[in-house]
Amino acid sequence: MTLTFELDPAVDPALRDGVLALWADVSNAGGAVGFVPPVTPEEIRPALLRHLVAMAEGTTRLLVGRDEAGEVAATAFFTYNSHPLMTHWVWLYTVMVHPGHQGKGYGLDLMAAVEEAARTAEGFEHIEAIRLTCRGGTGVDAFYARAGYKEVGRVPAAIRVAPGDDRDDIIMLLPLR
Numbered sequence: 071m072t073l074t075f076e077l078d079p080a081v082d083p084a085l086r087d088g089v090l091a092l093w094a095d096v097s098n099a100g101g102a103v104g105f106v107p108p109v110t111p112e113e114i115r116p117a118l119l120r121h122l123v124a125m126a127e128g129t130t131r132l133l134v135g136r137d138e139a140g141e142v143a144a145t146a147f148f149t150y151n152s153h154p155l156m157t158h159w160v161w162l163y164t165v166m167v168h169p170g171h172q173g174k175g176y177g178l179d180l181m182a183a184v185e186e187a188a189r190t191a192e193g194f195e196h197i198e199a200i201r202l203t204c205r206g207g208t209g210v211d212a213f214y215a216r217a218g219y220k221e222v223g224r225v226p227a228a229i230r231v232a233p234g235d236d237r238d239d240i241i242m243l244l245p246l247r
């Protein structure tokens with residue numbers, strides 16, 4: 071079975087709660103998505119609300135992947151640049167696949183859907199690249215490389231996961247044109 075992807079889904083309580091549950095499950099499984107386990111959906115809620123406000127303002131877009139049961143199983147948030155010299159590329163944030171679905175190829179499916187949306191969706195016509203950052207020491211940079219992204223920068227020890235556990239902030243880019 072594959073995921074069904076939708077760009078700019080209607081935000082309702084089911085979507086909101088599904089993203090919160092996904093974010094908590096990914097974080098608690100050790101995913102590098104802004105939190106360190108253990109974390110609850112309520113602790114994540116303020117970060118999701120910031121994404122939802124940005125979506126309402128038109129500066130952020132959500133790509134959601136649903137499993138065969140219709141549950142939120144994957145997400146990626148696109149954020150437009152506000153700097154006038156950088157509007158030709160977007161940031162990608164909060165890229166997640168539910169731990170129960172990992173190992174099925176859904177991560178690469180998600181990244182292919184991200185690329186397809188950035189290449190073809192209305193409102194992305196001027197976008198020439200996707201940029202993201204990821205936490206070093208997790209191996210996720212190798213995953214993004216398999217999806218076509220190239221490492222273009224690294225800030226050593228920029229992410230402090232815990233005292234004595236500093237990780238590199240790895241900057242990756244996928245040119246679209």
